[in-house]
Amino acid sequence: MTAPLIRVQHLTMRFGGLVAIDNVSFEGAPGAITAIIGPNGAGKTTVFNCITGFYRPTVGRLALNHAGGEFLLERMPGHEIARRAKVARTFQNIRLFPGMSVLENLLVAQHNKLMLASGYSVLGILGVGGYGAAERAAIDKARGWLERIGLLEHADRRAGELPYGSQRRLEIARAMCTDPVLLCLDEPAAGLNNRESAELNELLLSIRERDKVGVLLIEHDMSVVMTISDHIVVLDYGRKIAEGAPAQVRGDPAVIRAYLGEDETTPEAAHG
Amino acid sequence: MEYFLQQLVNALTLGAIYGLIAIGYTMVYGIIGMINFAHGDVFMIGGFIALIGFMICVVLGLGWAPLAILLVLLLTMAFTAVYGWAIERLAYRPLRGSFRLAPLISAIGVSIALQNYVQMAQGARSKPHVSLVQGGFNLYSANGFDVRVGWLQIVIVVVTVALMAGFTLLINRTALGRQQRACEQDMKMASLLGVNVDRTISLTFVMGAALAAVAGMMFLMYYGVIDFFVGFLAGIKAFTAAVLGGIGSLPGAMLGGLLIGLIEVFWAGYFSSEYKDVAAFGVLILVLIFRPSGLLGRPEIEKV
Incomplete structure (x- = not known):
């Protein structure tokens, strides 16, 4: 072992x-x-x-x-x-960023990569460097996760507006976005x-396998x-x-x- | 009508300055829930640094106004940002996690310390400054009354609008802004996702100070005089603006700044200029009674 x-x-x-x-x-x-x-x-x-x-x-x-x-x-x-x-975690009571969009919740979790790529946003503002590419990659990854948890069509809604079960899944996806x-x-x-708990089983098993x-x-x-x-x-x-x-x-x-x-x-x- | 137009032009200029300061209050409040009472004095520091900058330009013989203004602008923003960073690092961060009033008291202390420091270093008398941008044009003339718009007023409004637009983009579109908004909503959770919360807070102070520095420089150029005490009143007015717009809300701070500028100037123009401050603060009281969350602020959401 x-x-x-x-x-x-x-x-x-x-x-x-x-x-x-x-x-x-x-x-x-x-x-x-x-x-x-x-x-x-x-x-x-x-x-x-x-x-x-x-x-x-x-x-x-x-x-x-x-x-x-x-x-x-x-x-x-x-x-x-x-x-x-x-290490990533979720909480008993949901702790999404309710005022930010579903997609943004997943982007925050990837921000370290983005911050480095953007030279702490200074280069990002100036449009220099690989910032655009890094941002696109982050969005692709976030959308991949939204597809896996079935929330792709809600990407631009505020996270706080989602139904409870979806918020739970989004929280797991956000944790997974930190790699x-x-x-x-x-x-x-x-x-x-x-x-919903059967779906959760599927999701957790896929996290283990995939x-x-x-x-x-x-x-x-x-x-x-x-x-x-x-x-x-x-x-x-x-x-x-x-x-x-x-x-x-x-x-x-x-x-x-x-x-x-x-x-x-x-x-x-x-x-x- | 002519008189009204003239007052409107003046009000927009003043409102722009208040709006720039108010952003600093609102951002800091949004992220750590604290009123940074030293922010008005950071604005004053910005004014003095600009004054020194202009003097250096004169010594170096830099007479061409646009270049001098741009140089001084960058210099002022950079140096004042260092002040903002240092204040947070020395006076507020050690108190994080302490009781709620502690950083507030510390802020008042910093405010007094900055005032006294400038009073000692620069003297208590107000310093005159001859603006590089003179003159203007007549927007409109009727009944023997000219509505005058100074070039400087245009510079102030244009710079302010550009800064606010850039800043809004920064907050809404970049990774840095996203991380700031995340910290604002749930700092602990943001930290668990790998966001360096301390650094985010530092950056918030740096940005707020840089914007206040621009306001300080505009103030210096517009009024042509500055002393160690200007930060107090301007700071409290900008704070009023932030509350009026809804503290924690960025567009709210800009709108609030504009409204306070309008109220103050029109009150002075039509009623009495002795009581213009009373009018501005009267608004603060009315807002606190009838709309505590401000014009664009959302009611406090209970955090779990």
Whole structure:
């Protein structure tokens, strides 16, 4: 097996006296979908926030490996994580740029290339250099993604006007436009109906097969998780309680206990 | 009628200057939600740098007005932009993530510091400047009243319109402008997409200062006099213009500048010139009461 794309080691995150994540270690393979599941408050989103630089972990190491080298995410500022370590993410609540057009949302994600090509817009204004070509390439790429997510005819609408399911897909496309090697999706199926979550499965599988991008997936919708995951990590109260292939995790007594509960907690996991 | 036309010409000139300053307020507010109270003083600095620039031109014997103006314009924009950059870097960036009032207080401090610095360096007395652009033409004559348009007024309006057009293109069409608008809507998300937010904010200050510098230079040429305190009133009027147009909105700032220019000049022309500032600020109060989001501003959207 190849080296892991991301290796999380002894990750601990404390907020004052609250231990949100307690000594969690796991790995995500390149080009594979690794799901992180667990009841509400298990610390799943906190793991993402550590990976993408929102939080500085109290203890632990987050090493990301790709052709460009090894990156220790816990030491990098947010925009460097996106640009150099090539990690992209989406949020539970949608965070598109609602006032910008659908196409522009995808262009912002490619702006580093554009800024370089345009000499920080100075040359762009003067019409010098490869700026025009770079801008056209960026637009082509954005349109390619809009076609894949079925939003091509809405390219010029404001992103905030799109229906909910489309906004979710657009957010994933925008993350993909940054050319990530690791895509972190926080509950992408939340609020989607059955048809839409089936489409989402297709999209995520195509991202794995076609783009060879590793995916870290937080999801409550078990129809999504069990169908597409290669590997599942189960958290409960900030600790890892199980890990393995879907079939393996499904039968794990510790997982069943966490979800169904010894103390009659409702299985929120079933509907998120 | 003739009198009205004459006032209109004067108002457009003044409105152009206010509009250029207002853009700086509105952009900074749009991107970091802060009123940069030192912006009026950046405008004043721009005026002084232009004054020094013109003197250098005189010393070097550069008498041809278009060339001298262009040179001084570029020089002023460049040097004032450095001021804008340094102010952000020293006084505002260290306070980012602090409580909301902190940068505001810091801005007031910078404003006072700049005023005192110029007062010490240049003296407290106002400096005269003989404009390179003299004369004009009669637009229209009737009843023994000439409606005069100065060449300088034309230069001011043309330069302003060109700058505003170029600037609007920059914001709407280029990667830089896109990144700025993205930061304005969701800074954290922009950063996650690889946008260098700190640099974007710096550039916003640089652009705002460069535009204020042009306004300062126009002010100097138009009124022929400048002192260390002009930034205060002009800055507050431009701020009023930004609020009137809808703070955070770029076309709003331009429109607001124009309207404040019109109100001030017509009030002075028809009622009383002592109370022209009262009229301008009265508008601010009315806007805040009846249309808090301004003419072109959109109501505050709750950010999640």
